[in-house]
Amino acid sequence: MELPGGLLYTAEHEWLQIAGDRGTIGITDYAQDQLGDIVYVELPEPGSRLESGAVFGVVESVKTVSDLYAPVSGEVLERNERLEDEPELVNAAPYGEAWMLRLRIEDPAQLESLLSPEAYEELTRQEQNGG
Amino acid sequence: MSTAERDIGARLAFDRGSPGRRGVGVPSWEGERAPLPPAGLLRERLRLPELSQGEIVRYYTALSRLNYGIDSGTYPLGSCTMKYNPKVDDLMAALPGLAEAHPLDDAGRVQGVLRIGCELQEALCSLTGFAAASLAPAAGAQGELAGVLMVKRALADRGDLAARRRILVPDSAHGTNPATAAMAGFTVTQIPTAADGSMDREALERELDGSVAAAMVTMPNTLGLWERGIDEVAELVHAAGAYLYADGANLNAILGRARFGDLGFDVAHVNLHKSFSTPHGGGGPGAGPVLCGEELAPYLPAPVVVAEEGGFRLGRPPRSIGRLQQFHGSYGVLVRAYAYLRSMGLDGLRAVSEHAVLNANYLRALLVEAYDIPYDRGRVLHEVVLAGTRQRREHGVRTYDIAKRLIDHGLHPPTVYFPLIVEEALMIEPTETEPREAVEDFASAMLAIAEEAARDPDLVRSAPVSAPIGRLDEATAARRPDLRWLPAGDD
Numbered sequence: 001m002e003l004p005g006g007l008l009y010t011a012e013h014e015w016l017q018i019a020g021d022r023g024t025i026g027i028t029d030y031a032q033d034q035l036g037d038i039v040y041v042e043l044p045e046p047g048s049r050l051e052s053g054a055v056f057g058v059v060e061s062v063k064t065v066s067d068l069y070a071p072v073s074g075e076v077l078e079r080n081e082r083l084e085d086e087p088e089l090v091n092a093a094p095y096g097e098a099w100m101l102r103l104r105i106e107d108p109a110q111l112e113s114l115l116s117p118e119a120y121e122e123l124t125r126q127e128q129n130g131g
Numbered sequence: 132m133s134t135a136e137r138d139i140g141a142r143l144a145f146d147r148g149s150p151g152r153r154g155v156g157v158p159s160w161e162g163e164r165a166p167l168p169p170a171g172l173l174r175e176r177l178r179l180p181e182l183s184q185g186e187i188v189r190y191y192t193a194l195s196r197l198n199y200g201i202d203s204g205t206y207p208l209g210s211c212t213m214k215y216n217p218k219v220d221d222l223m224a225a226l227p228g229l230a231e232a233h234p235l236d237d238a239g240r241v242q243g244v245l246r247i248g249c250e251l252q253e254a255l256c257s258l259t260g261f262a263a264a265s266l267a268p269a270a271g272a273q274g275e276l277a278g279v280l281m282v283k284r285a286l287a288d289r290g291d292l293a294a295r296r297r298i299l300v301p302d303s304a305h306g307t308n309p310a311t312a313a314m315a316g317f318t319v320t321q322i323p324t325a326a327d328g329s330m331d332r333e334a335l336e337r338e339l340d341g342s343v344a345a346a347m348v349t350m351p352n353t354l355g356l357w358e359r360g361i362d363e364v365a366e367l368v369h370a371a372g373a374y375l376y377a378d379g380a381n382l383n384a385i386l387g388r389a390r391f392g393d394l395g396f397d398v399a400h401v402n403l404h405k406s407f408s409t410p411h412g413g414g415g416p417g418a419g420p421v422l423c424g425e426e427l428a429p430y431l432p433a434p435v436v437v438a439e440e441g442g443f444r445l446g447r448p449p450r451s452i453g454r455l456q457q458f459h460g461s462y463g464v465l466v467r468a469y470a471y472l473r474s475m476g477l478d479g480l481r482a483v484s485e486h487a488v489l490n491a492n493y494l495r496a497l498l499v500e501a502y503d504i505p506y507d508r509g510r511v512l513h514e515v516v517l518a519g520t521r522q523r524r525e526h527g528v529r530t531y532d533i534a535k536r537l538i539d540h541g542l543h544p545p546t547v548y549f550p551l552i553v554e555e556a557l558m559i560e561p562t563e564t565e566p567r568e569a570v571e572d573f574a575s576a577m578l579a580i581a582e583e584a585a586r587d588p589d590l591v592r593s594a595p596v597s598a599p600i601g602r603l604d605e606a607t608a609a610r611r612p613d614l615r616w617l618p619a620g621d622d
Contacts, residue, residue: 034554036531037605037606037609038606039606039609039610040609040610060609062605062606062609063531063547063548064548064551087610088606088610127554128520128524
């Protein structure tokens with residue numbers, strides 16, 4: 001399973017990449033693997049506001065529908081329009097081409113509560129073993 | 132398998148036959164011709180299949196032989212209660228006096244039809260411990276919607292609706308529960324499941340306040356487990372001024388043994404097509420009567436059957452949420468349920484729940500070594516939820532693969548990937564009508580697949596290999612659906 005360093009993670013399997021007060025959000029390799037073939041991604045409009053921990057969108061795979069949770073609060077600057085026609089990108093390149101949103105981060109203090117790559121890896125290991 | 136059967140997926144009726152071939156000879160019309168509609172509404176060419184009678188009979192016979200139903204084998208779809216439906220119930224529903232009754236006929240001419248409705252209302256009330264029922268909902272989800280709309284109207288009548296905008300739903304619930312709450316205009320708050328498979332009591336207490344309209348609880352729940360302390364849950368919900376709704380999809384587990392009304396529920400729906408004998412593999416028709424105590428009875432959907440001195444008539448409860456459909460509900464399903472109840476009797480229904488639970492526990496015991504069982508209490512009620520997590524971790528074989536491989540073993544796969552809180556879930560409900568040998572056969576297939584997963588995981592991952600059609604490309608079908616198929620040559 002791919003797990004890039006330099007990103008922050010949530011227990012709900014989103015990743016966040018930071019560049020100054022800007023952040024990019026997507027879902028993890030583990031998440032896409034669990035979901036299976038993804039067939040639909042629903043994302044909020046640019047200009048809308050994300051609230052940390054709240055549902056901001058939906059991914060649908062052939063076997064299930066899953067909510068997306070905001071890692072931090074902020075304003076949506078851009079969303080990845082390609083995912084509308086090519087949801088399979090989420091399976092192929094969850095950390096690259098299948099980024100979901102770019103946002104302006106409101107409160108850098110919220111980053112404290114996110115997981116390091118090591119902590120996230122431990123979490124997925126527990127999920128796998130816990131069954 | 133015959134060539135015709137193998138061929139069935141590749142060539143539809145449209146691709147068969149030959150131009151000019153006919154199944155029946157239609158005499159030409161010599162009389163007056165009706166004027167044609169305007170030219171813009173007419174097509175020059177209408178491509179219909181052109182086959183001889185023999186060809187079309189073979190075509191449909193081949194299709195029918197590909198069908199798998201409860202009359203052909205075990206059909207253990209968890210939460211769907213695919214039990215064998217006694218043929219006598221179909222016969223009763225087909226009696227001309229019942230099947231041909233018209234919904235607009237005079238009450239005086241259909242007293243027998245109405246009496247069945249009335250007695251079914253009474254029987255369902257006595258089985259569920261409620262005071263009143265409406266048979267109008269045409270399916271479980273419509274029964275749910277009716278129940279939640281009744282709660283909404285009752286809250287409005289007591290001036291409390293503006294404050295109560297939330298409905299609590301456990302994370303193990305059927306998807307229809309949150310969908311119902313949202314459709315009725317409420318927001319949904321999810322209650323997590325505790326390690327023992329019941330609702331997390333602390334989370335429930337934390338969420339229960341003056342903003343809650345109702346809690347919707349499936350009893351027993353989708354893990355096939357009794358919601359522990361449901362009477363205390365009812366007290367907490369009522370103390371907060373909210374209503375407690377029972378999703379009765381799993382009624383088969385407790386028939387004749389526990390009643391929603393006695394447990395403290397205010398309103399419930401039951402699925403007649405599941406527990407009471409209507410074949411429902413094709414997705415319908417169903418019936419989802421809604422039942423309630425005295426307090427919510429004035430809000431029941433119309434019509435309800437009323438018994439009076441002079442006979443039976445259709446009535447409308449005083450504060451009814453209204454009609455759910457143009458006519459009176461899925462009457463054929465109601466007749467089957469009535470016939471089933473009358474032929475089983477209370478002792479028979481107790482035997483149903485006893486054998487349903489016994490079969491599920493026998494299956495659990497046969498599979499407990501080979502598969503993981505999350506939220507395990509050592510026993511279950513009507514269904515057992517296994518997890519393919521060990522097979523995934525050790526052999527890279529997923530529940531999806533296991534389900535497909537069951538087809539090669541000649542069996543219908545169980546419900547998979549539900550409830551959502553169980554990873555790689557296999558939700559198996561054998562029901563009471565499977566004989567011991569059928570439960571053992573199903574378990575043998577599951578054990579064989581667990582072994583195959585270890586010995587030859589590629590085989591399991593490529594299943595089904597013996598079915599007329601292998602794995603479908605579900606991802607492309609969902610991403611780029613081609614909903615308007617045309618025969619070759621048409622555009």
